[in-house]
Amino acid sequence: MIMRTHVKESEPLFLCGDLGTSSLKAALISGGGNLLRAERIFYRGEAPYCWEDAFFTAVELLLSSRDDLKDRKPDALVLSGNGPTLVPVTGDGPLAPLLWSYPDSIPGAQNRLSPVPGEISSFFLPKIAAFSKLENEAYKKTVMFLTPYEWLNWRCGAPPFSILPRREYERYYWDEAQLSLLGIDPKLFPQKIMMGSIAGTVTRRGPLHGVPIVCAGPDFIMALIGTGTLEEGKCCDRCGSSEGINVCAKMPLSGGIIGGIGGGGFRVLPHILEGYVNIGIVIPKSGTLLSDYAASIGIPIEDLPQKIFLQKLDGGLKILEQLSGAVRAALDKLEAAGYPAASMTLSGGQALFPQWNQFKADRFNRVLLECEIVDAELAGDALVGALALEGKNCTALDLRQKAAKMIRIRTRYLPRGLEEQ
Numbered sequence: 140m141i142m143r144t145h146v147k148e149s150e151p152l153f154l155c156g157d158l159g160t161s162s163l164k165a166a167l168i169s170g171g172g173n174l175l176r177a178e179r180i181f182y183r184g185e186a187p188y189c190w191e192d193a194f195f196t197a198v199e200l201l202l203s204s205r206d207d208l209k210d211r212k213p214d215a216l217v218l219s220g221n222g223p224t225l226v227p228v229t230g231d232g233p234l235a236p237l238l239w240s241y242p243d244s245i246p247g248a249q250n251r252l253s254p255v256p257g258e259i260s261s262f263f264l265p266k267i268a269a270f271s272k273l274e275n276e277a278y279k280k281t282v283m284f285l286t287p288y289e290w291l292n293w294r295c296g297a298p299p300f301s302i303l304p305r306r307e308y309e310r311y312y313w314d315e316a317q318l319s320l321l322g323i324d325p326k327l328f329p330q331k332i333m334m335g336s337i338a339g340t341v342t343r344r345g346p347l348h349g350v351p352i353v354c355a356g357p358d359f360i361m362a363l364i365g366t367g368t369l370e371e372g373k374c375c376d377r378c379g380s381s382e383g384i385n386v387c388a389k390m391p392l393s394g395g396i397i398g399g400i401g402g403g404g405f406r407v408l409p410h411i412l413e414g415y416v417n418i419g420i421v422i423p424k425s426g427t428l429l430s431d432y433a434a435s436i437g438i439p440i441e442d443l444p445q446k447i448f449l450q451k452l453d454g455g456l457k458i459l460e461q462l463s464g465a466v467r468a469a470l471d472k473l474e475a476a477g478y479p480a481a482s483m484t485l486s487g488g489q490a491l492f493p494q495w496n497q498f499k500a501d502r503f504n505r506v507l508l509e510c511e512i513v514d515a516e517l518a519g520d521a522l523v524g525a526l527a528l529e530g531k532n533c534t535a536l537d538l539r540q541k542a543a544k545m546i547r548i549r550t551r552y553l554p555r556g557l558e559e560q
Contacts, residue, residue: 155517
């Protein structure tokens with residue numbers, strides 16, 4: 140996708156990438172928050188090397204297509220990605236990643252594993268403990284574990300680091316007490332560094348050589364930033380292959396526990412903002428249902444919403460009703476718990492379909508907001524990159540001020556009945 144927005148000579152230029160489960164999304168974004176070009180590359184081959192191949196394919200496409208950018212090098216590279224996936228790295232190279240579904244994706248795995256102690260809050264360490272039991276020989280060869288974006292940073296030239304969004308996230312990554320409890324060697328983890336730090340420069344030969352590498356965080360944190368969900372009561376809907384409703388709330392939180400499942404089945408985690416939490420509800424496989432249905436009737440997913448509405452496809456309409464009903468139930472549950480969302484900012488692949496967005500606005504009876512950059516993880520990457528080049532930290536004030544300049548709403552979808560009020 141090529142955007143015709145002109146970039147000023149004085150504006151920094153960010154090359155942003157987000158590693159998903161099946162594809163990599165990448166973009167060139169200006170310091171003013173303008174999307175200059177975007178690419179999505181599906182992986183081919185074995186992970187994690189296919190991630191690297193997809194990334195450098197995207198780099199070539201991004202940097203070669205616009206005459207006004209051919210002689211300009213990005214001012215920073217910023218990478219984020221899905222979690223909690225881990226890459227075991229041995230002295231001979233990386234092994235197959237432990238994906239977010241590991242070890243549940245291995246038949247009979249749970250019958251061979253001990254229950255995870257209740258004191259464990261890490262999203263990563265139970266995977267490593269399972270890996271040590273299920274694949275002990277591979278575990279013994281492993282010298283370090285990296286997330287997908289940490290691994291790609293390292294492959295580009297940065298030292299190996301464990302990137303923390305905030306210090307409060309340490310217990311959800313790894314700490315000495317949990318390592319000791321699970322009997323995992325602390326030497327398997329590189330030094331921790333904070334999101335927004337400059338980790339080094341690209342050392343590989345090519346168009347990115349010498350470009351600073353800025354540390355971003357996991358995809359859901361970057362989406363909060365990229366949708367501007369940075370004030371109490373702000374809400375975003377990450378709608379891709381699955382769907383997650385996220386609300387920014389102040390601490391303390393009644394009816395919920397940090398890091399656990401609170402009242403109503405909410406997932407409550409520290410927000411990127413100090414003194415705030417993120418309250419989340421996940422609707423699994425929402426986008427997968429749509430893509431599976433598109434495949435079953437033999438049409439591209441990008442044509443599906445229009446065909447459903449124009450041809451009134453019963454099967455498709457039933458799926459849309461099912462999905463919108465699940466999200467409406469989640470929003471109503473949040474409102475009943477004291478966290479109403481009068482509006483919600485959209486992020487992800489599903490947000491590209493105006494008819495689907497309007498359908499959801501009607502069913503939710505809420506205003507839906509579509510950002511200029513719908514892949515909010517990439518917008519969040521650029522924002523964090525801009526702060527890093529200015530020597531600023533990811534404080535609440537810094538994030539909010541920068542978001543006001545870089546995150547913009549393109550379309551507002553009003554529930555029918557409100558649009559004339």
